[in-house]
Amino acid sequence: MNKNPLIGFILTLNWNGEIPLDKDVRKCIGTILNYRRLDNHLNHPSLKTIKDSTKSNLIDWALSSKWFHYNGHNDTTSSLHTKDLRWRIRCSTLTLPTLDIMNRNFPLLIKDRTQCLLCDNIIDSNNHLWECPNNYDRIRACFIALGDKLIDLLNIEADTLTSSIRDTVTNSNTFRWAFQSEQIHPVAFLLLKSYISNDLVGIFRSHLKSMKNIIKNLFPFIQICSLKFKIDIWKYRNQLWKTTRDAWGLNKKSFVKYREIFTSDQRTAAVFSRTQIINNNRDLERGYINPFNDFRNFKLDKDFFFILFSSSNFLHSVLPQLLHNSTSPS
Numbered sequence: 001m002n003k004n005p006l007i008g009f010i011l012t013l014n015w016n017g018e019i020p021l022d023k024d025v026r027k028c029i030g031t032i033l034n035y036r037r038l039d040n041h042l043n044h045p046s047l048k049t050i051k052d053s054t055k056s057n058l059i060d061w062a063l064s065s066k067w068f069h070y071n072g073h074n075d076t077t078s079s080l081h082t083k084d085l086r087w088r089i090r091c092s093t094l095t096l097p098t099l100d101i102m103n104r105n106f107p108l109l110i111k112d113r114t115q116c117l118l119c120d121n122i123i124d125s126n127n128h129l130w131e132c133p134n135n136y137d138r139i140r141a142c143f144i145a146l147g148d149k150l151i152d153l154l155n156i157e158a159d160t161l162t163s164s165i166r167d168t169v170t171n172s173n174t175f176r177w178a179f180q181s182e183q184i185h186p187v188a189f190l191l192l193k194s195y196i197s198n199d200l201v202g203i204f205r206s207h208l209k210s211m212k213n214i215i216k217n218l219f220p221f222i223q224i225c226s227l228k229f230k231i232d233i234w235k236y237r238n239q240l241w242k243t244t245r246d247a248w249g250l251n252k253k254s255f256v257k258y259r260e261i262f263t264s265d266q267r268t269a270a271v272f273s274r275t276q277i278i279n280n281n282r283d284l285e286r287g288y289i290n291p292f293n294d295f296r297n298f299k300l301d302k303d304f305f306f307i308l309f310s311s312s313n314f315l316h317s318v319l320p321q322l323l324h325n326s327t328s329p330s
């Protein structure tokens with residue numbers, strides 16, 4: 001029996017604005033989103049990088065989708081697997097709780113203190129996390145260690161040795177920048193965000209013949225990458241966040257009990273004043289944020305994205321449609 005609630009969902013979309021959903025999906029996401037709303041979300045600036053990478057054909061969506069389902073542990077119900085999944089969802093949908101998102105969900109606690117905890121120069125966001133100059137050395141060290149690991153792996157598993165494995169890895173777009181101390185390549189950002197790029201698959205393809213063998217080696221490797229990014233980059237950043245949170249006189253409970261600590265009127269007033277800011281910064285936030293979206297709704301959207309991204313329907317129907325729409329003038 002498959003106990004993982006995210007696996008095996010059937011999602012069928014039709015283009016009349018109706019989304020008939022499998023009963024379990026409905027239970028899980030709690031709401032039916034129409035195509036227009038979905039389109040608005042994917043036009044959000046933070047997801048633009050994913051959309052652009054798709055248009056530039058950088059993402060292997062078929063394998064990314066398989067990877068979203070991949071269980072790196074033997075037990076489908078293990079809490080470790082649940083933790084892995086949560087991390088993958090947050091990375092790929094750009095919903096890690098960075099200060100921009102925290103401020104949106106808990107304006108009365110964050111009070112617009114959204115500067116990056118590392119550089120104190122730019123607003124903390126899911127994109128900035130990986131782009132922050134103060135994270136460059138840590139990210140580069142990750143890619144060098146992972147590149148070396150991949151070289152070792154392919155030296156053991158390779159069935160074609162037409163070229164040097166070390167050359168394939170260190171000349172690839174995914175890893176070259178790290179070995180050469182260059183700017184982080186866009187396909188490396190995709191790996192950081194838990195997407196599988198065509199470039200990375202190309203490295204495996206150069207030395208492994210069958211797709212079966214590629215997948216057998218690729219997913220455990222991505223699993224290692226994913227955990228390394230979580231520990232070396234996100235956990236490091238979280239230590240800084242905990243120090244800051246303490247300095248602000250807040251703790252975990254302040255966030256869990258947000259709706260009890262502040263009255264409905266207080267929360268609505270905070271959301272209203274934020275709406276004014278959003279209206280004054282349309283270019284920045286392009287109407288994406290429903291000002292009355294509370295954290296719960298936000299979480300539902302996040303789960304919806306993940307189900308969507310990992311459904312085969314997304315690959316074959318939704319994605320081509322979105323790409324078609326994004327090229328036509330609005």
Ligand SMILES: [Zn+2]
Nearest residue numbers: 116118119132
């Ligand atoms: Zn920064």
